[in-house]
Amino acid sequence: MIPALPQVSQVAQTIQLALAPVFLLAGIGAFLNVCVSRLSRIIDRARDVEKWVLSTRGKEHDRMVSEIRVLDRRMSVVNIAIFLSVASACAVCLVVILLFAGNLFNAHLGTPIAILFSLAMLLQAAAFATFIQEIRLASRIIHIRNEVLFHKADEEEAA
Numbered sequence: 001m002i003p004a005l006p007q008v009s010q011v012a013q014t015i016q017l018a019l020a021p022v023f024l025l026a027g028i029g030a031f032l033n034v035c036v037s038r039l040s041r042i043i044d045r046a047r048d049v050e051k052w053v054l055s056t057r058g059k060e061h062d063r064m065v066s067e068i069r070v071l072d073r074r075m076s077v078v079n080i081a082i083f084l085s086v087a088s089a090c091a092v093c094l095v096v097i098l099l100f101a102g103n104l105f106n107a108h109l110g111t112p113i114a115i116l117f118s119l120a121m122l123l124q125a126a127a128f129a130t131f132i133q134e135i136r137l138a139s140r141i142i143h144i145r146n147e148v149l150f151h152k153a154d155e156e157e158a159a
Helices: 008-055 058-104 110-141 153-158
Strands: none
Touching: 008 058, 008 110, 058 110
16 A cells, blocks of 8 residues: 655645754754854964964963863864754754655654754753864954053154
8 A cells, every 4th residue: 555645735834844954954054154253264373373472482381281282172162063053953964854754654753853853952052062162162262461551762763
């Protein structure tokens, strides 16, 4: 016996149900774009600082080493946020697939769909929390040193 094919109205209703998760995927994609952009900037800065570490001495060297350690930590934290967001996006994709599978095969998949959607939200919340951690790390090293803030060129020339 051939199973009854779903009516166009059933498929249309499933598409309507799948629209919210698809919009969520677009938001996750935008967040991933921000994370990857930050990661790229961190890597560029680390490459610059890496060159300076090898050519500086004394307090300047110590400052560069300290900065590169923070940059290394920031790279790790952003990578975790990216991983969590991608995992969240995968869970959302599974939600959409199960919505269609449930409709096509007349299966009762409400519980797995609810669990997967909740998992997706938890993963994305963890990604946001991790991103906040990266922002806090970044704000710690973005300070202008006092010797630059209070530098007076006239006094150096007179000496």
